[in-house]
Amino acid sequence: LAKTTQPISMDSYEGQEVNITCSHNNIATNDYITWYQQFPSQGPRFIIQGYKTKVTNEVASLFIPADRKSSTLSLPRVSLSDTAVYYCLVGDRNYGQNFVFGPGTRLSVLP
Amino acid sequence: NAGVTQTPKFRILKIGQSMTLQCTQDMNHNYMYWYRQDPGMGLKLIYYSVGAGITDKGEVPNGYNVSRSTTEDFPLRLELAAPSQTSVYFCASSYYVAERDTQYFGPGTRLTVL
Numbered sequence: 001l002a003k004t005t006q007p008i009s010m011d012s013y014e015g016q017e018v019n020i021t022c023s024h025n026n027i028a029t030n031d032y033i034t035w036y037q038q039f040p041s042q043g044p045r046f047i048i049q050g051y052k053t054k055v056t057n058e059v060a061s062l063f064i065p066a067d068r069k070s071s072t073l074s075l076p077r078v079s080l081s082d083t084a085v086y087y088c089l090v091g092d093r094n095y096g097q098n099f100v101f102g103p104g105t106r107l108s109v110l111p
Numbered sequence: 112n113a114g115v116t117q118t119p120k121f122r123i124l125k126i127g128q129s130m131t132l133q134c135t136q137d138m139n140h141n142y143m144y145w146y147r148q149d150p151g152m153g154l155k156l157i158y159y160s161v162g163a164g165i166t167d168k169g170e171v172p173n174g175y176n177v178s179r180s181t182t183e184d185f186p187l188r189l190e191l192a193a194p195s196q197t198s199v200y201f202c203a204s205s206y207y208v209a210e211r212d213t214q215y216f217g218p219g220t221r222l223t224v225l
Contacts, residue, residue: 034213036214041219042218042219043115043201043203043216043217043218043219044154044201044214044216045216046213046214046215049213087153087154101146101153101154101155101156103152103153104153
């Protein structure tokens, strides 16, 4: 199972760009990288997914270097409502048992 | 669509009691999952299913059982509750698509074993 490592916590201010990096040195060839957001007392919510290079959607961007041993979630111009725990998930989409949640990064956005 | 629904929202059990956590999805997803989340920790996969009649163990299956008789339902059974099973349980589902696969999570069931 591909294990991930993320910073435990990060602080930011409203309007700033936030970058959260996840390390996954043992990522397998078929593994995709997925990020989820979780608010207190709620289930995680999908943010973005990618395999290599860069992926962008209306919420975030995901940067994956060529060696795929890490990935960076970028949140542009964060607001107070972005305060949450962000999880990096690495696993083969074909086999559910390989999905492993990282410890998560607790992002606090300050006014 | 209601998405993924879970019942009950909260439950307190005594040691040795049994209960079933219910999970239903109305998105016609083939994959379903059960996770547990201990306080301040990440999610750990208990069991998963790739379709009706097919289930398999995840990272922490001991003390739990599952069944998948229909596409919609994926109940999680605790036979002999132990304090170590105090946690928040999340059910999730997904439909495998070639370009992307996204898990949709339910609101969770908070279980306390005393």
